[in-house]
Amino acid sequence: MTGGTTIALPRADGGWAEVALREPRQWKEHPQPYAERVAFAAAHVVADPLGDNTPGAPAALDWESTLAFRAELFRYGLGVAEAMDTAQRNMGLDWAAVRELVRRSAEQARTCGARIASGAGTDHRDDAATLDDVLAAYTEQVGYVESCGSQVIVMASRQLARIARSAEDYRYVYDAILRQVAEPVILHWLGEMFDPQLAGYWGSADVPTATETFLGLVRDHAAKIDGVKVSLLSAGHERGLRAALPEGVRLYTGDDFNYPELIRGDGEHHSDALLGAFSAIAPAASAALTALDDGDLARYDEEMASTLPLARHVFGAPTFYYKTGIAFMAWLCGHQRGFTMVGGLQSARSVPHLARVFELANDARLLPDPEFAAHRMRLLLDTAGAAR
Template sequence: MTVLTDRDVRIPGADGRWEVVRLHEPRAWTEHPAPFRSRVAFAAAHVVADPLGENVPGAPAVVDWDATLGFRRHLFRYGFGVAEAMDTAQRNMGLDWPAVQELVRRSAHQAEELGARIASGAGTDHRDRLATPADVREAYLEQVGFVESTGSQVIVMASRQLAAVAAGPDDYLAVYDAVLGQVREPVILHWLGEMFDPQLRGYWGSTDVAAATATFLDLVAAHADKVDGVKVSLLSADHETGLRAALPDGVRLYTGDDFNYPQLIRGDGTHHSDALLGAFAAVAPAASAALAALDAGDLAAYDAEMAPTLPLSRHVFEAPTWHYKTGIAFLSWLCGHQPGFTMVGGLQSARSVVHLGRLLALANDARLLPDPDLAAHRLGVWLEGAGVRP
C-alpha cells in the first residue's frame, strides 16, 4: 500500500494506472538579467490567450497581453533574448497577422525599455493567395519592413507559401536574394523542418537534406554580411555539427534542436552552437544556470544543470512535434506564469491527459516548479475537469 503525504501528487498513465510523484522543494534559482558572455541565447516565447476571448479554431486570436508580456519579462530576468512571433507563438496555428503585429510592437517596446534583446519572425502568412515566387518575395518584404519598423531584429521564417509554389532551388535563392538585398541589419535565417510543419517538406528545393543544405549554404555565403546567424530546426545533431562547421566566419548557428541542445551548445572544442529554442521557454531558470556555468568555464556544472532539462524537453517535443506549444503553455500555467490554460485556436486540446500529466513529473524532476503546491492543485483541478480521477 502506498502511503500518500501532502507532498505527493498522482499522475495518470496510459494503462489506467496512477503514478505517485513526490514533489521536491522549490529551488531558489539565481536570476541573471544580463546576457551571457559565451553564447547568444534566445527563448522562443508562447502567447497567453485571453480566457474570455473567442479563441476557437479559425477565429482571430484574442491575447492576454499582461500575461504574455509578463512571461517575456520572466525570460529576460534569466538572461535570454526573446524570439518573438515564431512557431512557438502559434504562427500558422492560430496567431493571425493582426495579432502578430500587435505582439511584435508590444514586445519590441518592452525589450527596448528593459534593454533586452529581441528578434521577431517575418514570414508570408498574412497573404492568402500567393501564386508565384514573386508574390512570396513581396509578402516577405512587407513583413520584414514591419518588423524592422518596430526596432526588432528580423528572423526570416520559412514560408509555407514558398514551399508550395517554388519549382526548385533557384526559386528559393531568387526570393531570399531579394529579401536579403533589402534588409537594413543582419538577420537570422530560419530553416524549420517538416517535423515542426509538414507543409515545409522539401524546403530549399529538395527532400534530400544534403542537397537542400548545399543550396542553403550557397545563399548564406552570398549574403554573409546580412546574416547574423541561421536557426536550424531539423532535430539532427549530426547535421547541425556539419552545417555549423561549413558556415562562413562570423555567421552563428542558433540551434533549434530541442532533443540535443545541451551537447550542441556545449560544443566540440572547435565549434559550438548558440541557441534559439522553444524549449528554453519551459526550462529558463535551469538553462540560465547552465549558461552561467559555461560563462565561468565550469563544464561539469553546465552538464549537471542542463541534464535534467532534457527529458522534459524531449517529452514536450515528442511526435507530433508541431503540438509542442500545448506543453509549453501548460507548464507556464502550472508554474503560475498565467492565470489559465487556454490557447488561441483552441490548441489546448492538442495533447492528451497522459502527456500533460507527465509534464508535471518531469518538471518536478528538473526542480522547475516554483510553487509545487500550486502546480499540484492546478493539475488536480484540470484532471477533474477532464473527467479523470484516481
C-alpha cells in the same frame, strides 16, 4: 516545504503513479546577457481566457500575461525570439495579432535593455500564387519588424514551399530579401517535423542537397546574416552545417532534443541557442549558461541534463504540438490565469501527456510552487474526468 505531499498522476499505459512533490529550487536571476553564448527563448502567447479563440477565430490575447512572461525570460538573461512557431504562427496567431505582438514586445525589450528578434514570414498572404507574391509578402513583414526596432528572423514560408518548383525559386526570393534588409538577420530553416507543409524546403527532400542550396545562400549573403536557426532535430547535421558556415555567421540551434551537447560544443565549434524549450526551462538554462561563462563544464552538463527529459517529452511526436506543453508549463508555474490557447490548441495533447509534463518539471525542480502546481494539475484531472 512540500511536507511529503504526493499527487496521483495517470500514465499513458492506463496505470497511475504516486508522485512526491520535490522542493522548489531557488534559482538565481541573471538579467545580463551571457558572455560565451547568445541565447534566445522562443516565447509562447497567452490567450485571453474570455476571448473566442476557437479554431479559425482571430487571436485574442491576454496582453498583460503575455508581456509578463517575456519579462520573466529577460530576468534570466535570455533574449526573446518573438512571433515564431512557438507563438503559434501558422497555428492560430493571425497577422493582426502578430503586428501588435511584435510592436509591444520590441518596446518592452528596449525598456528592459534586452535583445529581441522577431519572425517575418508570408503567412498573411495565403492567397499568394507567384514567387513575386511571396516576395511582396516577405517584404511587407520584414519592413514591419524593422520599423519596430526588432532584429528580423526570416521564417520559412508555407506559401513558398507550395509554389516553388526548384532550388532556383527559393534563391530568387531569398536573394531579393537579403539584398534589401537593413541589418543582419537570422535565417530560419524549420523542418517538416515542426510543420509538415515545409517538406522539401530549399527545393529538395534530400537534406544534403537542400543543405548545399542553403549554404550557397548564406555564403553569398554572409554580411547580411547574423546567424541561421536550424530545427531539424539532427545533431549530426547541425555539427556539419555549423562547421561549414562562413566566419562570423552563428548557428542558433533549434534542436530541442540535443541542445546541451550542441551548445556546449566540440572544442572547435559550438551552437548558440534559439529554442522553444528555453521558455519552459528558463531558470535552469540560465544556471547552465552561467556555469559555461564560469568555465565550469561539469556544472553546465549537470544543469542541462536535468532539463532534457522534460524538453524531449514536450517536443515528442507529433512535434508541432509542442506549444501545448509550453503553455501548460506556464500555467503550472503561475504565469497565466488559465490553460487555454489560441485556436483551442490546449486540446492538442492528452491528459497523460500533460501529467508527464508535470512529473518531469517536478523532477527538474522547475515548479516554483509545487503545491500550487499540484492544485492546478488536479483541477485539470477533475475537468477531464480523469481524477482518481
